[in-house]
Amino acid sequence: MSWLRLACTLLLGLSLGGPAFAATACPPAPTQASPEQSAAWGRQAQDRGLLYRISRDGRDSFVYATMHIGRPEWAYPGPKLQAALKRVDVLALELDLSDAATLQVLSRPPAHAPDLKLPPALRKRLDAQARLACLPAGALAGQHPLMELSTYTVLAARWDGLDPSFGQELLLSLWAREQGLPIIGLEDAASQQRALIPGDAKLALLSLQKGLDQLEQGRVRPLMKRLAQAWAQGDLATMQDYARWCDCIEDAQDRADFIRLNDERNPTLAAGIEAKHAQGKSVLAAVGALHLSGQASLLKQLRQRGFVVEQLHPGPR
Incomplete structure (x- = not known):
């Protein structure tokens, strides 16, 4: 559950920069590649994640399953993803963070949840995580505590060389802007906030305590590392089995949260892809890889809407 929450947090435009705490050992910064190294990575780029062609009405669109953290060498699209990018008219993300109205909603406390x-x-424990994440005091002031926790959680992956700076959505957004490719959001900010943050204060506190427990006990980094490896290898089976092996779904409330964060958002994502495709536009929809898991996965939703789905990467094993 915590990983789903933190993965979505990276789409909420949080400011993660600033000076580090002098008293805290900080994870190493990503390697600054030389021009020669960058050129080599570009030439040797491999397809990672999962890429699907979805066809209907005599036209192709694409679904690309992404990871919200990454490594520097993952910044370069592989041959099949490059080919798909050259064919599409629109890049569709879960949220379009270049949209002013979206940013305005995200800059305010969630309307559906009380302070x-x-x-x-509990505040002391959360502040301790800010120091461990090497964020300056007050860097996330005004954010809901659950969003704070998600940020601290994802920043812990930097110790394993996984950085939000190399998340696929961010890199695809940069590429699209350079190419003049329009970007749309498949969800609205308020709906995503409702999925991420319980409206019931007691449930929100419980979720915060569980997430802090997982982080303090060192259970999160191995989880993110395993997911990142599965994503890089295109191992959908491991990602689909996440709810069993993550050791993070402990009771009925956790299962309900998992469904709300993952399954219940998929119809909205599918409807957004279908609507743009029906307008005569070829779409590359980049969504978190776990949306391809579960009984109501995004691909199942698209098939129900009449799309023929073909996996392009990885190929047959």
Whole structure:
């Protein structure tokens, strides 16, 4: 559950920069590649993640399953993804962070959830995670505590060389802007906030405590590392089995949260892809890889809407 929450957090435009705490050992910064190294990575780029062609009405669109953290060498699209990018008219992301209205919603506390008053002990634990993440005091002031936690969680992956700076959505957005390719959002910001943050303060506090427990006990980094490896290898089976092996779904409430964060968002994502495709536009929809899992996966939703789905990468094993 925590990984789903943190993965979506990376689409909410949080500012993660700023000076580090002097008293805290910080994870190494990503390697700054030389022009020669960048050129070599570009020439040797491999297809990673999962790429599908979806066809209807005599026209092709594409679904690309992404990871919200990555390594520098993952910044370069492989041959099949490059070919798809050259064919499409629109890049569709879960949220379009270049949209002013979206950013305005995200800059305010969620309208559906009351202010979460944290007990001093819980606030102290959350602030400790800010120091461990090497964020300056007040860097995330005004954010909902659950969004704070998600940010600290994803930043912990930097110790394993996985950085949000190399998340696929961010890199695809940069590429699209350079090419003049329009970007659209498949969800609206308020709906995504409702999926990420419980409206019930008691449930929000419970989720915060569980997430902090997982982070403090060192259970999150191995989870993210395994997911990243599965994504890079195009291992959908491991990602689909996430709910079993993540050791993060402990009770009925956790299962309900998982469904709300993943399955229940898929019809909206599918409807957005279908609507743009029906307008005569070829779409590359880049969505978090876990949306391809579950009983109501995005690909199942698209098949139900009459799309023929063909996996392009990885090929048959």
